Amino acid sequence: MNLSHKVLRQFILIAIILTIHVIHVHSQTIIPVETADNAVVLQAGVNGDVSCVYLGKKLRSVTEYGQITGVNRQADDYTGLYNSAYTSSGSRNLLEPAITVTHADGNNSLDLKYVSHEVKKISDDVSLLTILLKDPVYDFEVTLCYRSYFRENVIEQWSRIIHHEKGAVTLQKFASANINLQGNSYWLRQYHGDWAREMQPEEIQLSHGIKTLDSKLGTRANLFMPSVFMVSLDRPATEDEGGVLYGALEWSGNFRTDLEVDPQNDLRIISGVNNYASPYSLRSGELFETPAFLYTYSAHGKGFASRNLQSWARNHKLLDGKGTRLTLLNNWESTYFDFNESRLKELLQDTKRLGVDLFLLDDGWFGNRYPRNDDHAGLGDWQENRKKLPNGIAAIAREAQANQVKFGIWIEPEMVNPKSELYARHPDWVVKQPQRPEYYFRNQLVLDLSNSQVQDFVFQVVDSLFIKDPALAYIKWDCNAVIYNAYSVKLKNNQSQFYVDYVLGLYKVLQRIRAKYPDVPMMLCSGGGGRVDYGALQYFTEYWPSDNTDPLERIFIQWEYSYFYPAIASSNHVTDWGRQPLKFRVDVAMMGKLGFDIVVSKLNEQDLKFCQNALKTYNEIKPVIWQGDQYRLANPTEGSVASMLYVNADKDKAVMFNYLVNSRYGEGSRRPVKLKGLEPGANYRLKEINFYPGTNPLVDGRVYSGDFLMSLGFNPDVNTNRTSVVIQLELVR
The missing domain is CATH 2.70.98.60 (alpha-galactosidase from lactobacil brevis)
Incomplete structure (x- = not known):
């Protein structure tokens, strides 16, 4: 064989090897996405189709992901696309x-x-x-x-x-x-x-x-x-x-x-x-x-x-998820729309007396030609109501500073009342069909955030608040209406893009706000839990789970939210809803970001003292609640007792909340509740905390091993006389 034939043979052999290599790669290009415990395995086939061949527990050997499809014996996939990745x-x-x-x-x-x-x-x-x-x-x-x-x-x-x-x-x-x-x-x-x-x-x-x-x-x-x-x-x-x-x-x-x-x-x-x-x-x-x-x-x-x-x-994801939060007193259930500067000054004194960080001024502070005295008028006209606040927001902010508390405010900038100056000036900014009758949700309509002019307006609503009060410390951002008669004047012949462009417009506004005011806490509120998702929560520090603040109802609502959202993001207020005692209401609100929406001046001496002490207790335990691992111990839907545990990362501190959720005769914690997340070989001292003045705690200094508490459990003695019991655990060193 001459040299030219040898070269040709080697060339052909190399070409075959390269071809086999390419076919091998294309026939089984395995692309695993691994985390500490799990894996999603994608595979590109010989024809270029990309499939999701596995989602589950991670395998020890990455090479074995290539064998996944070989062990399945399923019915024919006539398309080859049943498990397509897209x-x-x-x-x-x-x-x-x-x-x-x-x-x-x-x-x-x-x-x-x-x-x-x-x-x-x-x-x-x-x-x-x-x-x-x-x-x-x-x-x-x-x-x-x-x-x-x-x-x-x-x-x-x-x-x-x-x-x-x-x-x-x-x-x-x-x-x-x-x-x-x-x-x-x-x-x-x-x-x-x-x-x-x-x-x-x-x-x-x-x-x-x-x-x-x-x-x-x-x-x-x-x-x-x-x-x-x-x-x-x-x-x-x-x-x-x-x-x-x-x-x-x-x-x-x-x-x-x-x-x-x-x-x-x-x-x-x-x-x-x-x-x-x-x-x-x-x-x-x-x-x-x-x-x-x-x-x-x-x-x-x-x-x-x-x-x-x-x-x-x-x-x-959550804005400032590793940071702190402010406790607050909200005026909504104290005054609703009926307040003035004098009444707010009294509430600011109550805020200081209670011991929270911040006073939140809720709905009703704006509108002049159409004053916001109920939910039928004024929404969209974000100038201070001269009758209620003759000296403006700045005067309330100064009064808050004099009382050594921070000041926050409610807004609903995406919305408008038909009875408003904004509606009269800019009907083209309002989401509504041009030839159909208007239909209202809570007596209001939605502004068209697909319109860049409306985006500028909403941003300026927020920006102007900081001009009036540069020390503004909190914003409650509400959203109380759904969209009827979807139509955007701005989009003209592209109406099918409205629903998408509205949300993109909202995010543009929130991005501008966070670029200028990156650290100001904001509550994501939407008539309760109407807008709770991680697309929005990257701009907010917390969300409002529900307007239903009955503490018994809230146990169930907060329980379900806890599967998807951390406690630090859940804004929980003590109100006068429900029949449970004040201690029960405060304990439930502690399982997240605590706030108050009560008339402080109507609290008797013992109730006020309890709330003041509860705030001190909360400030001690909130790092465990906010940043600790959460364990649901006793499900309220499965028995008479609800129990929730928070354990810090070092496993040397924990807080256990226990509630009676069944008022029938003789109900209570008949059996011990098994704890989770503790160190089995460590010893923990248990102490009852947040008890009402004049009552004697039943748990004070008992020591158990983590193994005992997780294997046999602990009975918090919840009953009709002790409907809410909070236990603190500390490692015995």
């Missing part, structure tokens, strides 16, 4: 899509193929995986984004959509995430509600077909159905056992989550902005980025999943 429509897909488009030429087909992927290390805890997908026929691409939080076992997933076609493309559906679970059965825990009945749980077994969770309210989108949910595998998970996935969309408007049990008995979860009445026109070269869908998986029950999510929120 299912497109119009080609060979037969199931619910994550994305549907109409191309510039009118064609509705889309087929997304793997091009490349990249992993970036953002920090010790955070990594970002991006996977580029392209259509081989149309100049259209989607980038799948997976931001993983290693220590917290949380993943945020979203998509970036762009095209370079000759003309606009219409996005008919544009989900954030498309994930897949494998199990023998699936149990969905979802929530429903209404005003004062937030976070009502329901749990069902999913059957074949599609279960959809969604909202079409525009604003206050969580009023009837929150976007949070959990799915248990094989059986309903308990606090400490079972596989369970928590999901939530970081979006403050219309959402949609489809849960589809497919022909292979796998569960497909597709979540994102609701495409209801919202086809979105995308110009050539324009980037559309969906909001993040977050999820965490636990192989050890609901408690582990919620602690992961709470830790993630404090460390990464």
